[in-house]
Amino acid sequence: MKAIVWFILCFIFVHNVQNIDILSLDTFKWKLTNRNKNIEEQVNIPGGIYSDLNNKGILNESLYYRFNDVAYRWIAKENWTYSVKFSINEQDLNNKNKELIFHGLDGHATIYLNQHKIGKAINSYVRYRFDVSELIVQENYLEIKFESPIESANRLFKNAKHPVPPNCVPNEYNGECHINFLRRMPASFGWDWGPAVPSVGIWKSAELVYFQNDVIIRDITVSMISESSTWKLLVKVFLDVPLRILESIKGQIFLTLFVKNNKTITSSEQINISPNTKFHEVAITSNILVAKNLVELWWPNGYGSQNLYQLSATFKNEINENNKSILIGFRTVELIQKAVNESNLEHGLTFYLSVNGVPIFAKGSNYIPSNILPEKSYNTNTLQYLIETAKISHMNILRIWGGGRYESDEFYELCDRNGILIWQDMMFACSMYPVDVEFLSSVTNEINQQVRRLQFHPCIALWAGNNENEAALRGNWYNTRSQFMLFKKEYIQLYVDTIKNTLLAIDTTRSFLISSPTNGLKSEKEGYVSKNPYDDLYGDDVYPLPRFCSEYGFQSLPSLSSLQKVATEEDLSSLNTEFMKHRQHLPLGYIYLVYMMFLQFSVPPITDLNSIIYISQIHQAMSVKLQTEWYRKWRSTLLPNGKGMTMGAMYWQLNDVWDAPSWSSIEFNGKWKMLQYYAVNFFSPVIITADMNLNKTITVNVISDLTNNIVDAELRIEIYKWDSMIPVDTISKILTIEKESGQTVISTSVDELIESKPECKSSEFHNGEKCFLRLTLNESNTNLKYENFLYPVSFKRIKGLQNCSIKATVESCSNSRQCIIDIKVDTICLFIWLDVGDIPGYFSENGFTMTYPSKKILFNSRENITTTKLEKFLTVTVLDKKRLDSFTLMTIDTKQDSSMFEFSFKILVEIIKILTMDNFD
Numbered sequence: 001m002k003a004i005v006w007f008i009l010c011f012i013f014v015h016n017v018q019n020i021d022i023l024s025l026d027t028f029k030w031k032l033t034n035r036n037k038n039i040e041e042q043v044n045i046p047g048g049i050y051s052d053l054n055n056k057g058i059l060n061e062s063l064y065y066r067f068n069d070v071a072y073r074w075i076a077k078e079n080w081t082y083s084v085k086f087s088i089n090e091q092d093l094n095n096k097n098k099e100l101i102f103h104g105l106d107g108h109a110t111i112y113l114n115q116h117k118i119g120k121a122i123n124s125y126v127r128y129r130f131d132v133s134e135l136i137v138q139e140n141y142l143e144i145k146f147e148s149p150i151e152s153a154n155r156l157f158k159n160a161k162h163p164v165p166p167n168c169v170p171n172e173y174n175g176e177c178h179i180n181f182l183r184r185m186p187a188s189f190g191w192d193w194g195p196a197v198p199s200v201g202i203w204k205s206a207e208l209v210y211f212q213n214d215v216i217i218r219d220i221t222v223s224m225i226s227e228s229s230t231w232k233l234l235v236k237v238f239l240d241v242p243l244r245i246l247e248s249i250k251g252q253i254f255l256t257l258f259v260k261n262n263k264t265i266t267s268s269e270q271i272n273i274s275p276n277t278k279f280h281e282v283a284i285t286s287n288i289l290v291a292k293n294l295v296e297l298w299w300p301n302g303y304g305s306q307n308l309y310q311l312s313a314t315f316k317n318e319i320n321e322n323n324k325s326i327l328i329g330f331r332t333v334e335l336i337q338k339a340v341n342e343s344n345l346e347h348g349l350t351f352y353l354s355v356n357g358v359p360i361f362a363k364g365s366n367y368i369p370s371n372i373l374p375e376k377s378y379n380t381n382t383l384q385y386l387i388e389t390a391k392i393s394h395m396n397i398l399r400i401w402g403g404g405r406y407e408s409d410e411f412y413e414l415c416d417r418n419g420i421l422i423w424q425d426m427m428f429a430c431s432m433y434p435v436d437v438e439f440l441s442s443v444t445n446e447i448n449q450q451v452r453r454l455q456f457h458p459c460i461a462l463w464a465g466n467n468e469n470e471a472a473l474r475g476n477w478y479n480t481r482s483q484f485m486l487f488k489k490e491y492i493q494l495y496v497d498t499i500k501n502t503l504l505a506i507d508t509t510r511s512f513l514i515s516s517p518t519n520g521l522k523s524e525k526e527g528y529v530s531k532n533p534y535d536d537l538y539g540d541d542v543y544p545l546p547r548f549c550s551e552y553g554f555q556s557l558p559s560l561s562s563l564q565k566v567a568t569e570e571d572l573s574s575l576n577t578e579f580m581k582h583r584q585h586l587p588l589g590y591i592y593l594v595y596m597m598f599l600q601f602s603v604p605p606i607t608d609l610n611s612i613i614y615i616s617q618i619h620q621a622m623s624v625k626l627q628t629e630w631y632r633k634w635r636s637t638l639l640p641n642g643k644g645m646t647m648g649a650m651y652w653q654l655n656d657v658w659d660a661p662s663w664s665s666i667e668f669n670g671k672w673k674m675l676q677y678y679a680v681n682f683f684s685p686v687i688i689t690a691d692m693n694l695n696k697t698i699t700v701n702v703i704s705d706l707t708n709n710i711v712d713a714e715l716r717i718e719i720y721k722w723d724s725m726i727p728v729d730t731i732s733k734i735l736t737i738e739k740e741s742g743q744t745v746i747s748t749s750v751d752e753l754i755e756s757k758p759e760c761k762s763s764e765f766h767n768g769e770k771c772f773l774r775l776t777l778n779e780s781n782t783n784l785k786y787e788n789f790l791y792p793v794s795f796k797r798i799k800g801l802q803n804c805s806i807k808a809t810v811e812s813c814s815n816s817r818q819c820i821i822d823i824k825v826d827t828i829c830l831f832i833w834l835d836v837g838d839i840p841g842y843f844s845e846n847g848f849t850m851t852y853p854s855k856k857i858l859f860n861s862r863e864n865i866t867t868t869k870l871e872k873f874l875t876v877t878v879l880d881k882k883r884l885d886s887f888t889l890m891t892i893d894t895k896q897d898s899s900m901f902e903f904s905f906k907i908l909v910e911i912i913k914i915l916t917m918d919n920f921d
């Protein structure tokens, strides 16, 4: 950037300075019209077409009601124009330098001012600026003409040099094709968990800016290096310089960092931008040294507090002043990929995050946009609720998945404040992508703007280029094998030459992974498309024993009260209705679901949707729990084959965009599924787990993410018969819980532990059918209390379970927001599920098993609530003898000697029969 001369200088300003003059176009009434003008409405911006038509009553029902995602598709097939008339005063008119800035246009748009075309927008993730100095008059007419996004995608696909697959999404999505040609939320054309809602609109602010020998401070990036007693900060202040500069712009940038004890650290740089500059986004660089005793460290959730310090940048000259403040955190973050065994390089590399030198076991989930509509996805209450839920659930990381959107500034600030690390994908998912000049230059713009905006956030731990595209290319998901070299070349052009290079020019303080899952360094060594992107010994991966599991999950159904809001009674009369099929986007989704339920519980009648929902949520919660416990157990163990040392468990997926079967742990309306309650437990810093392998060996494990040992903890194993609240036997043990480790503390056989008790002796095949284990871990000084269970056989095989009679009483609600519920049972009760319908809030525990007569549960309400109201809506569901006995649909011979394949096949045939039966009764 030769055009800029800068040096450090002390300077004193006097004069009346003023802020940059901005006319917000959000304050005007805009007009929305379709092509033949039979729709013409007054609307506000920021907004979006679906919200606008809904607000105006043109859509008479919710987008989420029944089949409206498809019924309202006409909206996405129309071309829409947003226009506004605005006048400006004479003084402003005299200003020689005027720019229109659009902070977010969702869709392909052509922009006209006073009938002159001023430009085009093609990227929803990009801010667009246009010099309109010569076009503005006193009375102005601005039009933004959006092309139907479905047409944009088709047009670009047809014009492409060669087809860029996939050709379309699966039929089950009821989606649209060729989203990969557009720079907008990849999932907006349909996904396996969400509807296609191809919206258009002005989803962020629009403004007219009058520059006058000044600049706008757009972004501040901060790269920090930890030295022995100081933090060395490299601060870059990115300026929007006017597109037209009539005379040199001179001024100064002052930086102020507010540290402990009301101290400040300041620095300043002079700027002088000549009229000949070609650069309209320039960076001013400044070095700041911060003594380490002036700041406290920033830590992820569970490791310490989240100390944040304000850094302000102010631009000043004789006439103008403007500023921007950010909050920064002092921490180091590294992705450690080093040999697991220095003397055996074949055994691969570690893959874990280290913050301030402390290895972090990454516990969390994958985040999708909080709303399918861009204009609604940044709602403060929703974001706060989701991030706080993550925090309560002992999560320390979320992945902003590459099929969604870059999140709002507020989102990342919430993560900074709550200690939630972010794995930030760039928005590319499950597709090959075009690499023409226009596309790549738009992507370069996007990465520049987004990474400059986000870079300073301490929460961001690493960047990744795309979701699953390395695996898709290597695995031939989209029939690219015959042109593998071509697509590989284009893959490198996009993710390495364009995205990685652009990103590394802004941020070298974090690792950049080209894809996810990936083998990390090994993928790069193998030319960016690894021979097996799912190698257990490298990078992030999937089951069974990866270094880091960044996605794993199971589907479940949302609660009945949520479905009732979007369906008729008839729609919910069976799993087999048109409505329920419409909501299931995963091809064969219900077959998998019913099959997995069958293996554990038999299948509830498909007309009993409430039971199916309940069982599906138990199944999801238990499966993700067991898998997470399994990953956590391996954090400090390296097997002789090089596997193990797992350091991350991020299940798929945290949240939802509608009420439908999905992998989420939180429903669209915020209601926690059983999985979310389980996550609070299985992500706790210290847990006890038990698992049983095929040889019926039981191992009991104690896992700790703490950085200190806990001495004298008491471990108890109680062996219960299903029909008695008095344990058959109890084993207890005092032990030291080693820091940062997964220890196996007991390894024994089911025979020795269970079958040897006469009360528990079971029939030949199903060892462990009469008894189960309750494990607890307690230590009083650290307030450690943890409970877990081992159920040795599937629930359909247990013997002796009784019918539960449960009494749930709302005792009191204090502060109108927190209520105490007393639960009393008369026998062992499994998976007790409390539900209060639509009352927003969550319980202190849910889906729990009781082996004792009573306990108290808290309900944390999100609105004022009375005892009477809560009691009225409170229902309790339990898995007991009666319910299990009602699940008797399939009578297949399940002798253990039939081959697993044959066995599975028979079940599948039965399930297909059930699900395709027209009149089931």
Ligand SMILES: *[C@@H]1O[C@H](CO)[C@@H](O)[C@H](O)[C@H]1NC(C)=O
Pocket: 060, 061
């Ligand atoms: C909305 O309009 C559709 C089509 O005219 C109609 O079938 C439906 O009953 C209406 N819904 C409501 C809630 O009025």
Ligand SMILES: *[C@@H]1O[C@H](CO)[C@@H](O)[C@H](O)[C@H]1NC(C)=O
Pocket: 035, 077, 078, 079, 147, 148, 151
């Ligand atoms: C939308 O506009 C494009 C040109 O921008 C035109 O080709 C297309 O026919 C229009 N579609 C509709 C539904 O009006």
Ligand SMILES: *[C@@H]1O[C@H](CO)[C@@H](O)[C@H](O)[C@H]1NC(C)=O
Pocket: 261, 262
């Ligand atoms: C910092 O300033 C605030 C407000 O002026 C004052 O209340 C506080 O005592 C000061 N703190 C220290 C450590 O000086």
Ligand SMILES: *[C@@H]1O[C@H](CO)[C@@H](O)[C@H](O)[C@H]1NC(C)=O
Pocket: 019, 312, 314, 322, 323, 324
């Ligand atoms: C930033 O500008 C606002 C006025 O727009 C002013 O109130 C504030 O004090 C300024 N902050 C700094 C740190 O200069």
Ligand SMILES: *[C@@H]1O[C@H](CO)[C@@H](O)[C@H](O)[C@H]1NC(C)=O
Pocket: 341, 342, 343, 344, 638, 639, 640
């Ligand atoms: C590391 O590799 C060497 C050579 O294969 C082997 O002897 C040693 O046991 C390995 N160490 C671990 C901890 O697995």
Ligand SMILES: *[C@@H]1O[C@H](CO)[C@@H](O)[C@H](O)[C@H]1NC(C)=O
Pocket: 693, 694, 695
């Ligand atoms: C089960 O036992 C068999 C025979 O003793 C052994 O070969 C196998 O590795 C064991 N499997 C597991 C999972 O421990």
Ligand SMILES: *[C@@H]1O[C@H](CO)[C@@H](O)[C@H](O)[C@H]1NC(C)=O
Pocket: 815, 816, 864
């Ligand atoms: C909820 O209750 C609190 C305390 O009782 C009260 O201050 C507040 O106004 C109530 N809010 C609403 C919306 O009723």
